[in-house]
Amino acid sequence: MNIFINDRWQSKDYLAHYYSADKLVYDEVLIFKYIYHFLLRFKKNSFNDLLDFGSGPTIHRLIPFTDYINNMYVADYLPENLQEIKLWLSNKNNAHNWDKQIEDIVRIQYRNQMKSLNFLKEKVRAKKIILRSKVKNIIQCDAFSKKPFLGVNKKFDIVTSFYCLDSITESKVKWKKGTGNLLQLVKPGGWVIISALRNTSHYMVSNAIFPSPNINEKDFIKVFSRNKFNLKTINFKIISAKPWLDSGIKSLMILSAQKLK
Numbered sequence: 001m002n003i004f005i006n007d008r009w010q011s012k013d014y015l016a017h018y019y020s021a022d023k024l025v026y027d028e029v030l031i032f033k034y035i036y037h038f039l040l041r042f043k044k045n046s047f048n049d050l051l052d053f054g055s056g057p058t059i060h061r062l063i064p065f066t067d068y069i070n071n072m073y074v075a076d077y078l079p080e081n082l083q084e085i086k087l088w089l090s091n092k093n094n095a096h097n098w099d100k101q102i103e104d105i106v107r108i109q110y111r112n113q114m115k116s117l118n119f120l121k122e123k124v125r126a127k128k129i130i131l132r133s134k135v136k137n138i139i140q141c142d143a144f145s146k147k148p149f150l151g152v153n154k155k156f157d158i159v160t161s162f163y164c165l166d167s168i169t170e171s172k173v174k175w176k177k178g179t180g181n182l183l184q185l186v187k188p189g190g191w192v193i194i195s196a197l198r199n200t201s202h203y204m205v206s207n208a209i210f211p212s213p214n215i216n217e218k219d220f221i222k223v224f225s226r227n228k229f230n231l232k233t234i235n236f237k238i239i240s241a242k243p244w245l246d247s248g249i250k251s252l253m254i255l256s257a258q259k260l261k
């Protein structure tokens with residue numbers, strides 16, 4: 001049974017718990033630095049399609065990719081999360097406000113060129129417009145299904161997945177299967193970027209406890225080797241979870257890898 005079908009998950013509680021500080025939390029700063037560093041090797045607009053799998057109610061991690069990708073797709077299991085995304089995309093008053101996070105993401109991108117407050121405000125405005133124009137579809141998905149989009153057969157140049165498979169099951173067997181299904185969505189020669197809870201058995205959202213399968217780098221290497229990824233391209237960064245120790249999270253990691261061509 002998927003623990004996410006019961007009522008314990010509330011998108012607004014999740015946003016309040018993890019994404020409501022008025023600046024990016026330290027681990028998020030490192031995640032964005034990692035993404036910008038990953039993207040440096042590519043030319044602008046060099047990819048067609050990106051999928052963010054298990055987006056939850058979040059959109060901010062797509063911001064760095066807007067300069068590199070033509071079409072973006074966002075997928076999650078819960079309609080309630082997808083509804084939050086739709087609110088933001090259509091600029092509704094009751095959407096989550098990502099402006100402070102986007103400001104900090106712009107500061108990371110333009111760290112040496114931040115001339116004035118106006119420059120920052122203008123970049124934030126432009127990023128929001130371009131992100132809204134590039135998201136082409138919002139899709140319901142199920143990582144535990146062999147066809148995670150239940151019928152749609154698309155593959156992507158880049159698949160991102162932030163705290164998804166590691167945050168929806170306590171079973172390493174299910175994590176492996178689900179991650180394998182996710183990796184099938186990457187085109188040959190395409191890339192995956194994943195962030196995950198590391199060596200962690202559970203995490204809190206408000207007062208509710210959710211499971212994590214205690215994974216680390218070794219588990220990813222095994223799963224990448226079974227799913228036709230080039231092991232030489234795997235790049236891990238371990239990130240301290242200090243701000244989240246009280247929420248049960250012991251450590252974090254982000255990684256990228258390229259599928260064989």
Ligand SMILES: C[S@@+](CC[C@H](N)C(=O)[O-])C[C@H]1O[C@@H](n2cnc3c(N)ncnc32)[C@H](O)[C@@H]1O
Nearest residue numbers: 004054055056077078142143162163164167168
């Ligand atoms: C911890 S949240 C991560 C959300 C977001 N990516 C982030 O970084 O904050 C885990 C997400 O996995 C989604 N999820 C639960 N079961 C799933 C499934 N079977 N397939 C895909 N996503 C699922 C949940 O709805 C939730 O949005």
